[in-house]
Amino acid sequence: MRATLIYGRGDVRVEDVPDPVLVEPGDALVRVTRACICGSDLHRYRGMEPVAEGLRIGHEFMGVVEDTGADVRSVRRGDVVLVPFLWTDNTCDFCRDGLHGSCRNGGRWAVNGLDGGQGEAARVPQADGTLVKLPVGVDDPLIPSVMALSDVLPTGHHAAVTAAVAKGSTVAVIGDGAVGLSAVLSAARLGAERIVLLGRHRDRTDLGRRFGATDVVPERGEEAVAVVRELTGGDGAPHVLECVGTTAAFETALGVVRDGGTISRVGVPQYTEARLDFDVFMRNLTVTGGVAPARRYIPELLGEVLDGTITPGEMFDLSVDLDDVAAGFRAMNDREALKVLVRP
Amino acid sequence: MRATLIYGRGDVRVEDVPDPVLVEPGDALVRVTRACICGSDLHRYRGMEPVAEGLRIGHEFMGVVEDTGADVRSVRRGDVVLVPFLWTDNTCDFCRDGLHGSCRNGGRWAVNGLDGGQGEAARVPQADGTLVKLPVGVDDPLIPSVMALSDVLPTGHHAAVTAAVAKGSTVAVIGDGAVGLSAVLSAARLGAERIVLLGRHRDRTDLGRRFGATDVVPERGEEAVAVVRELTGGDGAPHVLECVGTTAAFETALGVVRDGGTISRVGVPQYTEARLDFDVFMRNLTVTGGVAPARRYIPELLGEVLDGTITPGEMFDLSVDLDDVAAGFRAMNDREALKVLVRP
Numbered sequence: 001m002r003a004t005l006i007y008g009r010g011d012v013r014v015e016d017v018p019d020p021v022l023v024e025p026g027d028a029l030v031r032v033t034r035a036c037i038c039g040s041d042l043h044r045y046r047g048m049e050p051v052a053e054g055l056r057i058g059h060e061f062m063g064v065v066e067d068t069g070a071d072v073r074s075v076r077r078g079d080v081v082l083v084p085f086l087w088t089d090n091t092c093d094f095c096r097d098g099l100h101g102s103c104r105n106g107g108r109w110a111v112n113g114l115d116g117g118q119g120e121a122a123r124v125p126q127a128d129g130t131l132v133k134l135p136v137g138v139d140d141p142l143i144p145s146v147m148a149l150s151d152v153l154p155t156g157h158h159a160a161v162t163a164a165v166a167k168g169s170t171v172a173v174i175g176d177g178a179v180g181l182s183a184v185l186s187a188a189r190l191g192a193e194r195i196v197l198l199g200r201h202r203d204r205t206d207l208g209r210r211f212g213a214t215d216v217v218p219e220r221g222e223e224a225v226a227v228v229r230e231l232t233g234g235d236g237a238p239h240v241l242e243c244v245g246t247t248a249a250f251e252t253a254l255g256v257v258r259d260g261g262t263i264s265r266v267g268v269p270q271y272t273e274a275r276l277d278f279d280v281f282m283r284n285l286t287v288t289g290g291v292a293p294a295r296r297y298i299p300e301l302l303g304e305v306l307d308g309t310i311t312p313g314e315m316f317d318l319s320v321d322l323d324d325v326a327a328g329f330r331a332m333n334d335r336e337a338l339k340v341l342v343r344p
Numbered sequence: 345m346r347a348t349l350i351y352g353r354g355d356v357r358v359e360d361v362p363d364p365v366l367v368e369p370g371d372a373l374v375r376v377t378r379a380c381i382c383g384s385d386l387h388r389y390r391g392m393e394p395v396a397e398g399l400r401i402g403h404e405f406m407g408v409v410e411d412t413g414a415d416v417r418s419v420r421r422g423d424v425v426l427v428p429f430l431w432t433d434n435t436c437d438f439c440r441d442g443l444h445g446s447c448r449n450g451g452r453w454a455v456n457g458l459d460g461g462q463g464e465a466a467r468v469p470q471a472d473g474t475l476v477k478l479p480v481g482v483d484d485p486l487i488p489s490v491m492a493l494s495d496v497l498p499t500g501h502h503a504a505v506t507a508a509v510a511k512g513s514t515v516a517v518i519g520d521g522a523v524g525l526s527a528v529l530s531a532a533r534l535g536a537e538r539i540v541l542l543g544r545h546r547d548r549t550d551l552g553r554r555f556g557a558t559d560v561v562p563e564r565g566e567e568a569v570a571v572v573r574e575l576t577g578g579d580g581a582p583h584v585l586e587c588v589g590t591t592a593a594f595e596t597a598l599g600v601v602r603d604g605g606t607i608s609r610v611g612v613p614q615y616t617e618a619r620l621d622f623d624v625f626m627r628n629l630t631v632t633g634g635v636a637p638a639r640r641y642i643p644e645l646l647g648e649v650l651d652g653t654i655t656p657g658e659m660f661d662l663s664v665d666l667d668d669v670a671a672g673f674r675a676m677n678d679r680e681a682l683k684v685l686v687r688p
Contacts (some may be wrong), residue, residue: 075580094603102603162628250620259438259446267623273617276594281613281634282445284506288622290628 003119003342004325005054010333012224012326013054019114020123025071028127030081033138034147035117035342036060036316037328039083039177040268045329046175056110058118058342059085060150063319064138065131066121074128074306078258079144080138081131083117083124084294085109085151090129101291106130106326118325120344132298135306144341145315148182149298152339153265153312156182157301158292159241164263167191172228172236172256173213175243176204178315178339183241185310192239196231200251204338207314221248224257237261242289247271257285266288278303315339346465346688349398350388356670364459364467364540367416372403372471375426376480378462378491379660380404380660381672382429384612387513389673402428402462403453404494404684410465410474418472424482426474426646427461428638429453429470429495432486434473445635450474462669464688476642488657488685489649492526493642496683497656499610500526502636503585504534511535512637516572516580516600517557519587520548522659523610525555525668527585529654532556532592540575542568542596551658563591565646566650566656569599580652581605586633586636608633653685677682 003017018030035058044057067078075081083274088106103127110116115123124130132149134141155181165171169192175182176199186213187195197213199205205216208253217227229236237256243250245267253263254275266289276287304310318337320328322344331337347361364373379402388401409423419425432450433441439447449470454460456561459467468474476493480486500523508514513536517527520543531539532555541550541557549560561571580602586593589611597607598619612632620631648654662681664672666688675681 082486097604097629099604101628162630173614192504221659259442260443265620265625269620269622272619272621274620275616276609276613276618276620277616277629278613281609284632285632286506286632287629288630290625 001120001265004057004116004322004329006048006057007054008048008050011050012329014323014325015054017119020121021124022067022069023234024125025069025121026126028072028075028124028131029121030063030064030083030124031066031121032061032117032119032344034062034143035344036147036150037332037340037342038154041329042333044269044270045333047179054117054327056116058107060147060305061117062124062134062147062150068127072127075131075133078132082134082146082298083131084148085125086291086294087124087130088295089095090295095129096294098293100293100295118322118342120322121337130295132302133215142305142313143312144316147341148312148315149226149294149301149305152178152296152315153182153185153301154297155179155292156184156243156296157186157297158235158262159183159243159289160186161264162288163239163241163262164240165190165192168193169239169242170194170232170237171234172198173197173241173243173268174198174202174249174252177210177243180243181208181315182312183243183266184208184213184313185211185239187194189310196228196237200268201335210314223253225254228256230260235259240264241266243267245269248273249276254280254285259283262288263287266292314342319343345464345631346666347667348460350392350401350403351398352392352394354389355394356389356673358667358669359398361463366411366413366464367467367510368469369413369582370470370472371413372416372475373410373421373465373470374407374427374468375410376405376407376461376463376688378406378487379688380491380494381676381684381686382442382524384390386673387612389464392636398454400460400463401453402460405461405466405490405528406478406491406494412471416471424478424480424486424495426477426478426490427476430467430638431470431474433470433641434639439473442635442637442640444596444639453651460542462666462686474639476646486649486657487506488654488660489537490646492656492659493638493649494646495638496522496659497529497645498638498641499523499636500587500637503587503608503610503640504530505526506632507583507585507606509536509583509607510538512573513583514538514576514581515583515584515585516519516540517540517587518593518596520545520552520612522588524587525552526656526661527587528552528557529608529656531585533654539573540581543574545679557592566598566599568596572600579603584608585610587611589613594618598629599623603627606630606632660685663687
């Protein structure tokens with residue numbers, strides 16, 4: 001089959017790879033009908049040194065079940081399924097606690113010999129715990145919004161949930177990428193009254209306003225902090241959703257959070273250490289968040305996608321065929337596209 | 345009057361300083377009857393460069409009200425009072441939220457011209473919001489336990505509260521200093537079932553066991569992590585109370601905390617940055633804690649001191665006269681004393 005491999009900085013290729021086969025009795029084979037490019041794929045696209053052998057990539061996808069192992073009960077051949085960005089048993093104690101990133105029998109895509117999502121097919125381990133059967137066809141108009149449930153919307157939702165956003169909350173969202181906009185949508189869904197979106201790309205922040213942002217702050221750094229503080233009575237926002245993952249974004253979060261408030265990080269950190277100094281201590285700030293348990297959140301969010309309450313699919317502004325996936329990476333990296341769908 | 349000043353590394357002196365006088369109508373003058381040396385006083389004792397002028401020091405004290413400003417309503421001349429380690433109005437929105445470290449009209453002792461606690465007297469701003477009237481005499485046998493309420497016990501309590509320790513919790517406490525032992529006592533008070541104390545000073549960990557520790561781990565670093573994980577079924581403790589404030593202690597906390605768990609920091613951080621990397625992100629760890637709102641916690645804890653339910657005064661193992669305060673610093677610094685009372 002054909003699949004995407006990354007060879008180094010800016011070097012994405014589509015090549016022939018071995019067809020996946022069933023290995024474990026809990027596996028399913030899924031023919032991929034749509035995949036996405038994730039902002040975190042770009043970390044590797046921007047930073048990786050050249051390697052002799054390409055690495056598989058992609059972790060947001062959906063498709064049609066082609067075959068299942070002997071133990072699989074929840075899906076069968078022909079089912080249309082959504083694949084969350086982590087594969088999990090969804091039954092262990094960690095999964096029951098909503099810690100699917102710590103699943104005792106799960107893991108990530110495109111590592112340890114597993115397929116990536118940006119290809120024609122994938123072996124899905126723990127199919128019963130991982131796959132979510134969809135009540136729509138592979139070309140349904142709702143598919144872009146469904147695809148947002150593989151990773152980006154649950155990730156934004158996780159930021160809002162772990163930061164304890166609730167009815168009436170004042171929230172600051174740092175970043176107008178797809179995760180930031182998902183955090184805006186999620187905070188609005190949870191009843192936040194004031195949602196300040198920090199971002200400087202007008203088309204994106206306009207979508208953020210449609211998703212529920214009440215204020216947009218295009219300034220950056222200390223200027224942004226000053227504006228957010230002015231908007232929040234001088235004290236900052238009690239709930240800060242950090243949706244970027246850079247040191248600069250974390251510093252902005254420290255600047256805009258109210259004393260006693262919470263910063264939830266859902267942008268994959270591109271740093272090792274961050275400031276947790278005397279000032280942070282005296283202000284009783286909490287830092288939380290992490291990798292989202294998408295599998296847990298999908299059923300609830302899917303219901304609202306299906307009934308049209310939420311339309312996260314609006315974030316997709318470019319579709320490319322699998323053979324053109326490199327163009328999709330380039331467009332996202334150059335910020336010409338917000339979120340890219342890939343059609344194998 | 346006589347008061348303690350610190351001039352640099354290991355250089356503590358008692359000198360004549362101006363007698364405090366009432367300045368604001370909300371002030372009280374307090375004759376100090378007991379003060380403590382705090383572990384955080386030692387940071388300065390260990391690290392400070394020599395200075396031309398000594399700096400006042402001390403923030404844990406009690407005494408007798410000598411005089412009050414025109415606006416003071418809650419205490420009067422002759423009252424025996426406990427002084428928390430921060431002065432606060434105890435009425436602003438931050439104080440109402442339990443964020444006394446962020447009080448809009450409060451601050452710290454021994455800075456900006458204010459007296460330190462280790463002296464014969466002090467001007468207390470915001471007397472109505474700061475002072476807690478005591479129903480015991482200045483030489484009551486309960487005084488050591490009362491003095492623990494000025495800072496160290498509320499600080500340990502804050503660790504347990506912000507880490508959400510509750511009935512049945514499994515807790516790891518890092519550090520067998522007075523804050524760590526206070527955290528043990530507090531976790532036990534809140535109903536923790538398993539309390540693993542990481543510390544290697546036998547006399548201190550023995551007191552920790554009396555305060556409620558169920559296990560003591562004298563190992564350090566990676567060995568300590570391995571032992572705590574073994575004690576907790578391999579996964580670590582969901583609630584970790586970091587009562588030291590060093591990078592090593594924070595790293596140990598990261599090692600012993602269960603995925604999805606909380607590290608509450610109440611040791612004043614002696615570092616600027618700490619590890620908040622991809623691993624911390626994937627594990628969904630929460631870092632919280634900070635400076636304790638002692639004034640909020642004191643009424644509840646004082647009741648249990650007065651009725652004998654808790655005996656935090658057991659931590660005091662050395663008393664010195666004010667003139668010998670330098671010996672008290674030396675004994676604490678050399679770990680010959682756990683916690684020192686100073687008698688002006």
